Amino acid sequence: MxxxxxxxxxxxxxxxxxxxxxxxxxxxxxxxxxxxxxxxxxxxxxxxxxxxxxxxxxxxxxxxxxxxxxxxxxxxxxxxxxxxxxxxxxxxxxxxxxxxxxxxxxxxxxxxxxxxxxxxxxxxxxxxxxxxxxxxxxxxxxxxxxxxxxxxxxxxxxxxxxxxxxxxxxxxxxxxxxxxxxAPTLFDGCSLTFKDGKPSLTCELFDSIKIDIDLTCSVCLDTVFDPVSLTCGHIFCYSCACLAASTSIVDGLKAADPKEKCPLCREEGVYEGAVRLEELNILLARNCHEYWEQRLRTERVERIKQAKEHWESQCRAFMGV
Incomplete structure (x- = not known):
């Protein structure tokens, strides 16, 4: 046919x-x-x-x-x-x-x-x-x-x-x-694979279509943590994306200047429509448990620090200092 x-x-x-x-x-x-x-x-x-x-x-x-x-x-x-x-x-x-x-x-x-x-x-x-x-x-x-x-x-x-x-x-x-x-599966041959300790999501689909997604953040050069996909399609750690967008984790990516560029392809305006990849986050947390626990502790310290600095600046602004 x-x-x-x-x-x-x-x-x-x-x-x-x-x-x-x-x-x-x-x-x-x-x-x-x-x-x-x-x-x-x-x-x-x-x-x-x-x-x-x-x-x-x-x-x-x-x-x-x-x-x-x-x-x-x-x-x-x-x-x-x-x-x-x-x-x-x-x-x-x-x-x-x-x-x-x-x-x-x-x-x-x-x-x-x-x-x-x-x-x-x-x-x-x-x-x-x-x-x-x-x-x-x-x-x-x-x-x-x-x-x-x-x-x-x-x-x-x-x-x-x-x-x-x-x-x-x-x-x-x-x-x-x-x-x-x-039940019938979503994909045939879909898997999370590791090469030299670096994960990637691979899937061979029908009619010779193949997807191979590298899950290494190009900013910190480690496995993406709390991953986010920018509108250009590149995936980063959420905290690394905030760093690249010159915004704090507290303010988030929607606060990024529209002129800020993707650190990989240098395209502008890619942060406002960014998508948090929650299912991917769960998948990596389960399969990279030791790394995830270590990264979680590090991220928690950094986020508390940024939250404290944010509220201190807000208080100073409110008091007119």
Whole structure:
């Protein structure tokens, strides 16, 4: 079965009206382009199509970009909601229970997570295939160039921090509840691996997609502690991210100046939308226990120190000193 048909059947079979890639519509745009180029039957016409194609470029890339944004937004929203329910405690947990959203059975949670992962991956494959088709028709590399541009714009679904959180959720559930593994798993071949004492999150997905995430903070050069993902996709310790953003742990990353840059890629404005990776934090705490306890003591001392300095400065400001 051709992928286009597989993709259409998958999207039509969803209970929710989820956004997706207009695979057939985009192929139709390119078919029109190819027919127009062939009708001219001249080298100049074909060359103009290679370099710049008004038939495709005016509709193909803008349409695909909008669809990628919608897919990413839907995935992030649903994944965040699922993880909020799983991590809920106290009064919030009670509210979720009253609304009927909290399931005691981890099998249901795993299945919902699996559905989300499948949705992310099949759309990632659809995007990759349609761009490959574009380059084949146009004898160009514009599709690959567009893919690189989209990654710098953070519209690539495989860059989503919520995908990392779902991977960590799966590994945490596998460790804590063996019964949950009777249900279909979120990932095949997903694991936390160590090389020279440094951890990384690896996962081999279908259609040759592989994710390999280094969990070493590039600021302190150690395993990330209380990890946070900036909007550029790079992961740091929360305290190291605050240090790089020239803000205190007390004020937090939202207080960072918009001009502050990521210490790795030097992109500006990456701190306000940063995501705390709580499931990843739990995973690393369980698998790097000795290191975690030592780092916890060090961080506690530093946070108490910063909190004391913060309140002293607030008191001085209040007293007009």
């Amino acid at each position: 051709k992928f286009c048909k597989t993709y259409q059947e998958y999207m039509e079979g969803q209970h929710h009206n989820l956004p997706g890639v207009g695979f057939k519509k985009l192929k139709k745009i390119m078919k029109t382009c190819r027919r127009d180029c062939q009708s001219h039957n001249s080298l100049n016409a074909i060359n103009s199509c290679h370099d710049q194609c008004p038939v495709c470029d005016g509709t193909f890339f803008p349409s695909l970009l909008n669809e990628m944004s919608d897919v990413l937004g839907c995935f992030n929203h649903r994944a965040q909601k699922l993880l909020d329910i799983h991590l809920a405690s106290g009064f919030r947990k009670y509210l979720f229970w009253l609304k009927g959203k909290l399931h005691g059975d981890h099998t249901v949670l795993v299945q919902e997570g699996r559905d989300l992962v499948t949705y992310a991956l099949i759309n990632a494959i659809a995007i990759r295939k349609i761009l490959k088709k574009y380059d084949k028709i146009h004898y160009s590399k514009q599709g690959q160039l567009f893919k690189s541009q989209v990654q710098t714009m953070h519209k690539e679904i495989l860059q989503s921090p919520w995908l990392i959180e779902l991977m960590a959720l799966y590994l945490n559930l596998r460790r804590t509840n063996s019964e949950s593994m009777k």
